[in-house]
Amino acid sequence: MKTTKSAWIIVALLLLISLFGCKSNDPPPVAETEPQTAWLFAMDTVMQLTAYGDNAAEGLASAQAAILELESLVSVTGENSEIFRVNSGSVAPFAVSGITAELLETALAFCARTDGAMDVSIYPIVKAWGFTTDAYRVPSDAEIAALLPLVDYTAVDYDAAARTVRIPGGAQLDLGSIAKGYSGDLAIDAIKSVGVASALISLGGNVQTLGAKPDGSAWRVAVQNPEAPEDYAGVVEVVNKAVITSGGYERYFVGDDGEVYWHIMNPATGKPAKSGLISVTIIGESGALCDAMSTPLFVMGLDAAAGHWREYGDFEAVFITENHELYITEGLEGSFSPLGNYADTNVTVIRR
Numbered sequence: 001m002k003t004t005k006s007a008w009i010i011v012a013l014l015l016l017i018s019l020f021g022c023k024s025n026d027p028p029p030v031a032e033t034e035p036q037t038a039w040l041f042a043m044d045t046v047m048q049l050t051a052y053g054d055n056a057a058e059g060l061a062s063a064q065a066a067i068l069e070l071e072s073l074v075s076v077t078g079e080n081s082e083i084f085r086v087n088s089g090s091v092a093p094f095a096v097s098g099i100t101a102e103l104l105e106t107a108l109a110f111c112a113r114t115d116g117a118m119d120v121s122i123y124p125i126v127k128a129w130g131f132t133t134d135a136y137r138v139p140s141d142a143e144i145a146a147l148l149p150l151v152d153y154t155a156v157d158y159d160a161a162a163r164t165v166r167i168p169g170g171a172q173l174d175l176g177s178i179a180k181g182y183s184g185d186l187a188i189d190a191i192k193s194v195g196v197a198s199a200l201i202s203l204g205g206n207v208q209t210l211g212a213k214p215d216g217s218a219w220r221v222a223v224q225n226p227e228a229p230e231d232y233a234g235v236v237e238v239v240n241k242a243v244i245t246s247g248g249y250e251r252y253f254v255g256d257d258g259e260v261y262w263h264i265m266n267p268a269t270g271k272p273a274k275s276g277l278i279s280v281t282i283i284g285e286s287g288a289l290c291d292a293m294s295t296p297l298f299v300m301g302l303d304a305a306a307g308h309w310r311e312y313g314d315f316e317a318v319f320i321t322e323n324h325e326l327y328i329t330e331g332l333e334g335s336f337s338p339l340g341n342y343a344d345t346n347v348t349v350i351r352r
């Protein structure tokens with residue numbers, strides 16, 4: 001059994017750096033602004049934050065503080081986190097902070113919107129497979145069947161007025177599908193609040209941007225090749241948007257049976273989601289929305305994901321299938337280009 005997550009994160013960062021570094025044809029910036037960069041390890045991944053212009057260092061410092069605070073509140077493994085205490089069941093109903101409350105409320109709305117393809121009560125299943133603890137194993141069908149009744153976001157009793165949470169005995173919450181994107185929103189807000197107009201943060205390969213590049217051009221953000229994550233499948237040009245991917249390659253292990261088991265679970269089966277998709281990238285204004293949507297759309301598969309996009313229309317998406325097919329939603333026409341092994345792949349545009 002093996003995992004290659006950290007290696008891919010480093011490769012993804014190098015890819016990003018090399019993409020942003022391709023400046024030979026760019027005009028020189030009008031006003032020379034030295035970027036400030038901060039690195040941190042949080043939420044089990046390497047994060048790189050870059051901001052340009054006056055007050056950039058101050059903005060990065062408060063962005064880092066915001067990410068670390070959120071992690072301390074919602075980590076499933078940190079014994080002092082609010083989610084850990086909710087999951088331990090020792091205090092019920094449990095009063096949560098305003099930040100945790102907002103994240104949980106947002107997350108529950110996305111669970112409902114995706115009809116449970118995203119389910120924040122998935123943790124007993126995630127734990128049984130050894131994800132988050134790195135003790136990977138394939139649970140038996142009987143073990144999964146015994147845990148599945150605990151997976152039901154509709155049984156999470158969240159009282160918005162009192163800001164309290166109560167979950168059924170044995171149930172456990174996991175905000176891992178949305179927390180990183182939400183932390184990116186907090187980080188971008190912190191950077192913006194000191195007057196910075198241009199920034200890019202990469203939270204383990206999930207990219208969120210503030211404004212445009214300092215020279216006014218769009219950011220070019222790589223989408224990793226899920227079959228060879230050291231390479232790209234494409235690049236998308238964005239201004240003031242998040243570009244967030246859920247991929248089977250991001251965290252997985254190979255079982256003794258030779259099968260690949262990844263960390264994106266189908267809440268209906270309690271097993272890794274095998275929908276035909278191997279990578280889903282969501283592009284939109286809110287990091288929380290993009291992160292939240294990438295996971296259930298991966299679970300749903302291409303047709304249902306396209307239907308969800310048509311119904312809600314508040315994001316754009318790049319889908320890559322196990323058959324090496326590339327699909328984009330129509331809002332990305334003109335801003336997405338396939339690259340590398342996908343350069344000659346036909347890009348199918350999903351229309352309304």
Ligand code: ADP
Nearest residue numbers: 117118119120176177246250263264265267295
């Ligand atoms: P990453 O965290 O690698 O960027 P995702 O945003 O797709 O990837 O989140 C995956 C994490 O979300 C898993 O590690 C697990 O903790 C949790 N998770 C897995 N499947 C689901 C699901 N169907 N609904 C909600 N959370 C999930």
Ligand code: MG
Nearest residue numbers: 177291292295
């Ligand atoms: Mg996600």
